[in-house]
Amino acid sequence: MAEYEAVIGLEVHVQLKTNTKMFCSCKNEFGGAPNSHVCPVCLGMPGVLPTPNEEAIIKTILTGEMLECQIAPRCKFDRKNYFYPDMPKNYQISQYDEPLCANGAVTLNLLAFPKDVQNDPKVNFDKKIRLERIHLEEDVAKSFHYDGASGIDFNRAGTPLMEIVSKADIATPEEAFAYLTALKQILIYGGVSDADMEKGQMRCDVNVSIRPKGQKEYGTKVEIKNLNSISAVRKSLHYEILRQTADVEAGVPIIQQTRRWDDGRGETFMMRTKEKAHDYRYFPDPDLLPLNTEEGLHQTAKSRLPELPAAKKSRLVADYAVTEYQASVLASEVALANYFEKAAANAKNKSAVANFLLNDYFATGGDIENIPVNPEFFSELSNLVEEGKINTKQAKEVFPKMVAENKAPSVLVKELGLSQITDTAALEALCDQAIAANPRSVADFKAGKTNAVNALKGQVMKLSKGQANPQVVGDILLKKLSA
């Protein structure tokens, strides 16, 4: 059996986060009573004049900047002509041969990959997936299907929509997953879109073909639609690559077609074959002037460039001395990184704050958007440990109360009657007590069983009701036993 490799390209549609639609001042909002955010422009009435939304253009250029694209100094809008009830003008305003952004890339990262392959040595986690282009267009209406009829809601029609087209650089379903995860992260970083796939704010069409390993020519490509989550993209690709491989092995030729993913059944189904290429008869929209992006638009977009995940990660490592892994996790979500920076601001050991946040806080089942805790408490708690006022075990007692009650750790330490005994004289007395009460452990130790000191240490901790500083106790015991 020959070995096959997959060639995958993704077309991602992203709704921009703006107040209003692309070419009219109707509200851009998910949901809303059907047909309540419509006007003559987005209903495609004759004689109306569309005017582009400046903010949508700036956000598209900003996306291009974040994804290392070339920004066109000049671009224009075209009409894409087709007949469908979700587009009452019988054309969609889009960009054909002069998109706003060209080329560019999405750089993958370890955490963007599915968890189950994050330890796979064969995976290239830092792969660059090149982009073909990003253009700006308008979304179409949303349709609902009933028996024998369809219903149309034009609220979505005219929503600013970016189309981000990748090159066929993606080789595995896992890379497709990582591409979408990394892309989504950047879109959220830039405040360009909320990119929630469940709300249709980010939608993905997949093109996939297979070819014998080493072959230069592409195989016949198949398009997959109806992918409502990033994991559906991964699953559908696994299914489709296997299906195509089985067909080719059996001598069945692949025909160019569009298939629909059924998430419940975990299979793709043929929707239609592509006998002839669509002819959209693109032509420049005479209602819209070309855009000159050098007139302020590009400059404004550049001024809004945020610190991107990779740069944030490096800075967190450099400025906060957190581990590479901690920095990757913190930088994976802008809200998380922002919270951490506040939480660690006054901490002596900032990596300890990262631990409290990433391990202990998330173990409580909380999320970062709704974290109820004053970020300064994280610094305070880690400093109490750092200064030896409480031990780490006691910190773990304080932590859940600090989260649940949003109370200062110093207050909680008093309330819980914690606080570590670091007073050496008091500890020496306790150590003497433990040594006197456990001649056996003392004898073991003297016989060379150095572990026996732990039993004594346990006794001291018990005598102190857990409030002794275990490190100091260990030191005192060793000193006394070796004397």
Added chain:
Amino acid sequence: MASPDIDVRYVADLARLNLSDAEAATFQKQLSDILGYVAQLEKVDVSSVAAFSGPVVNNLRPDVLGESLPVEVALSNAPQQENNLIVVPKMIE
């Protein structure tokens, strides 16, 4: 100047129009005449005119919310409606 570069049958098919043979012949001639008329522009000497490189000032709209139509007005031309949706024959994809 007649232009042969238009396939009326194909264009009619894209526009979902059903033309009779007589109509196809009429439109073939009319469309060819229009193209021929416009083609005269190609003969104009524009060597001394600078190419249009785009507008100096962009005609854009600030992202400020305006008024939308009341739902009943938006739906007033829809022959069939239900739950504020415009009802159309079943769409098949």
